[in-house]
Amino acid sequence: MNKTVSVVLPVFNGDDYLRESIDSILNQTYRDWELLIIDDGSEDETPRIAKEYADKDPRILYYRNDQNIKLPRSLNRGFALSKGQYLTWTSHDNIYYPDAFETMVGEFEKDPELGFVFSSCDVIDKDGKKTNDWFMTKGMELRKILGANIVGACFMYTRRVYAVIGDYNPDLFLAEDFDYWQRIFASFKVKPIEKILYAYRDHEDSLTHTEDGEKIARVCEKTILKNALLYDKLDRVQKFYMFEGLNYYREKSSVDSDFYKFYLDYYSKIHILFYRAPKKLQRMVDAVRKKD
Numbered sequence: 001m002n003k004t005v006s007v008v009l010p011v012f013n014g015d016d017y018l019r020e021s022i023d024s025i026l027n028q029t030y031r032d033w034e035l036l037i038i039d040d041g042s043e044d045e046t047p048r049i050a051k052e053y054a055d056k057d058p059r060i061l062y063y064r065n066d067q068n069i070k071l072p073r074s075l076n077r078g079f080a081l082s083k084g085q086y087l088t089w090t091s092h093d094n095i096y097y098p099d100a101f102e103t104m105v106g107e108f109e110k111d112p113e114l115g116f117v118f119s120s121c122d123v124i125d126k127d128g129k130k131t132n133d134w135f136m137t138k139g140m141e142l143r144k145i146l147g148a149n150i151v152g153a154c155f156m157y158t159r160r161v162y163a164v165i166g167d168y169n170p171d172l173f174l175a176e177d178f179d180y181w182q183r184i185f186a187s188f189k190v191k192p193i194e195k196i197l198y199a200y201r202d203h204e205d206s207l208t209h210t211e212d213g214e215k216i217a218r219v220c221e222k223t224i225l226k227n228a229l230l231y232d233k234l235d236r237v238q239k240f241y242m243f244e245g246l247n248y249y250r251e252k253s254s255v256d257s258d259f260y261k262f263y264l265d266y267y268s269k270i271h272i273l274f275y276r277a278p279k280k281l282q283r284m285v286d287a288v289r290k291k292d
Contacts, residue, residue, distance in 0.1 A: 002085045005033040005101050005156070008078030010071055014092030015045035017201065020128070021092050022053050022060070030101035035060045036078045041068040046092075072168040072176040079162060088156045093201040095124070096154070100197035104156040107191060115188030116181075118155040119197040126203035135200065137192035145185045146238045147224055147245020149178040154198030161188055174211055175219040179227065186230035217252035224249070240264075240271040 007025060011018060025035055037050045039062065047064065054062040063081065065074065075089055086105055090096065100119070107117045123133040135152040144150045165183050168176040184190065224245050228234065234242065244267075247260040 002083070003032055003105065004084035005030065005086045005088065005105065006079070006082035006084030007033060007035045008038060008075055008082065008087075008089040009035060009092060010038045010040060010074035010078065010089065011042065011046055011050075011092040012040040012068065013042045013044045013046060015042075015049055016205075017093040018046060018049050020095055021090060022050075024096040024098075025090075026057070027098050028096065028101045029099050030105060033059060033101060034082065034084060036081055037062045038074045038078045039064040040070070040074050041065055070170070070173050072170040072173055075176070076167040076170075079167075085159050086156050087159060087162055091153070091201075093203065093206060094153055095128075095199040095201070097197050097199070100154065101156075103193060103195060103197055107193065108156075108158060111189075111191070113189050114158075114191055115161045116155065116157040116184045116190045117193055118151045118190075119193040119195060121152050121154050121198040121200045122196055124199045124201050126201065128199075128201075130199075131202065133202070134196070136194070136196075138194045140192045141237075141241075142185065142190060142192070143235075143238050144241045145182055146228065146234070146242040147248070148241070149175075149181065149220075151177070151181045152198075153200045155181075157184065157188075164188075172219055172223055174216045175223045178220060179223045182223065182227040183230065186227065214253055217249040221246055221249040221253070236267065236270045237275050240267040240275075243267050 009021065022035065025033065037054070037060065039046055039050060041064070050062045054060045061081070063077065065077070069077075078089065079087060086108065088104075104117050104119065108114050118137065120137045121135040123131045123135065125131055137152070140150060142150070161184055164187060165180065169179050170176075172179045224242060228242055231238070243260050243264040247264045250259050251257045
């Protein structure tokens, strides 16, 4: 069986950090991988750097778009060219830790029903130093995906998932990943990995910082509303997380920021009564039993 990990690396003018990103893949303890670099019309040293690596290692493949087609279409091109059983993508400015692929593939090998995994991540600054922030999956409530992108930057899914879910949506640029994860969560078994396997670089030139925040909020709101229809029936907790997300993104918009407030207030009370309070009570009961 093909156990290859296909990694798509879309990049536009990424010569500042590209070597670090590629080197982190070369340093993986899991050796059966292919790297597909999709250059989205870079005007810096990105082509030279990418070709340099591709010339040295046959597992590294370089493709250049004829014009700038943005992230979702670049991802779609990369995965259409991929051959691996396990799929993931990364950014030119982020770094895998050496055991990332081995750990994620190991989860799929242990559970054939698993479709998607995602791990905890460090956050580093522009110089590669760890910050006081991090993304942790421990105790993650998976139903939060209804209103927030809880996946982070390190993930992997199977070719079976790709065959069912299909392409990233070009109309949801800036939320293409959020949309894709929501579609996966609605149809496949998902598992968070507590171990930190990745370093996400937070810097002023990243896509998150350079794009308009209100534009991001609008497309995230659109994504949440679209994908809520994937579920036959939402439970109380799912509705709470959905309206929490909708309210959060609407508050970042200049249009009717109180639109979801009534629904959020209502489901917040339901969430406390039927979810948080029982869990707190159970923790108190467990603590008493331990003392006895």
